[in-house]
Amino acid sequence: MNTLKVNGENYSYKDGEMPKTIADLLLSLGIDSAAVVAELDGNIIEKANFPKTKLQNGQTIELVRFVPGG
Amino acid sequence: MSTPFCRSAFLFMANITEKLGCSVVGIAGLGGLGSNVAVALARSGVGKLIIADFDNVEQSNLNRQQFFIDQIGKSKVDCAIENLRRINPKVEVAGYKTMLDTENIPRIFAGSDCIAECFDSAIAKQMIVETVLAKMDSVKVVSASGLAGYGKSNEIQTRRVGKRLVIVGDGRRSTDTCKTLTAARVGIVAMHQANAIIELLVDEIKV
Numbered sequence: 119m120n121t122l123k124v125n126g127e128n129y130s131y132k133d134g135e136m137p138k139t140i141a142d143l144l145l146s147l148g149i150d151s152a153a154v155v156a157e158l159d160g161n162i163i164e165k166a167n168f169p170k171t172k173l174q175n176g177q178t179i180e181l182v183r184f185v186p187g188g
Numbered sequence: 189m190s191t192p193f194c195r196s197a198f199l200f201m202a203n204i205t206e207k208l209g210c211s212v213v214g215i216a217g218l219g220g221l222g223s224n225v226a227v228a229l230a231r232s233g234v235g236k237l238i239i240a241d242f243d244n245v246e247q248s249n250l251n252r253q254q255f256f257i258d259q260i261g262k263s264k265v266d267c268a269i270e271n272l273r274r275i276n277p278k279v280e281v282a283g284y285k286t287m288l289d290t291e292n293i294p295r296i297f298a299g300s301d302c303i304a305e306c307f308d309s310a311i312a313k314q315m316i317v318e319t320v321l322a323k324m325d326s327v328k329v330v331s332a333s334g335l336a337g338y339g340k341s342n343e344i345q346t347r348r349v350g351k352r353l354v355i356v357g358d359g360r361r362s363t364d365t366c367k368t369l370t371a372a373r374v375g376i377v378a379m380h381q382a383n384a385i386i387e388l389l390v391d392e393i394k395v
Contacts, residue, residue, distance in 0.1 A: 153310035155317045157350045162321035180349050185362035187336040188221045188308040
């Protein structure tokens with residue numbers, strides 16, 4: 119069993135089913151990556167690097183989704 | 189009164205005033221958020237504000253933004269400087285009439301302790317938050333997401349994300365879904381932002 123902590127919530131995955139990258143994680147959560155800021159274990163990951171940033175068991179991810187208005 | 193309590197309260201206030209007075213805050217965008225954040229920080233005595241917006245004041249802005257009827261058609265940066273001087277002439281204000289992007293943000297806001305993200309578009313909000321966190325070591329950013337509509341004041345929250353990012357708003361009510369922006373609800377979010385910035389400056393940055 120693998121887990122990721124996303125915005126404080128634990129997500130469990132069977133072996134082989136964990137999202138492989140941040141882009142995969144956003145896809146699995148149904149989130150459009152265009153207006154998202156992501157931190158992986160406290161480090162900012164730039165949007166352009168979402169598809170190539172690999173996820174590992176036990177990592178903590180913070181996702182901030184922006185909606186328009188100001 | 190000259191009780192010890194009053195004296196310690198005075199010293200406490202003096203300490204806060206001093207910390208804010210030597211602080212520099214960037215304000216990216218002078219719409220409903222930025223124009224209100226700027227006023228609150230000027231009244232609070234923040235030493236220097238760096239403000240940026242490429243736009244002019246329009247009639248449709250006046251239902252929520254801190255500008256006046258006789259300022260319609262003028263640059264928001266010029267008008268904000270004029271208004272802030274009338275509120276607190278001690279605050280130093282640097283204005284930039286330009287569209288902010290990944291290249292000029294680190295240069296324009298160099299020296300800031302903290303930056304308020306006060307844009308309208310979601311893509312622009314993402315761009316500046318990512319740019320500050322990726323390119324501006326140790327600068328904190330206070331951003332807003334979810335402030336459209338009216339009512340539901342208590343759904344607006346201030347949330348800390350990691351060491352350098354604070355997000356204010358309800359996270360979902362957007363101008364796509366709610367269509368309206370009201371002075372009251374945008375104002376609540378702007379004051380959350382200003383309050384979070386003051387807290388960061390006093391408790392974490394100017395220790």
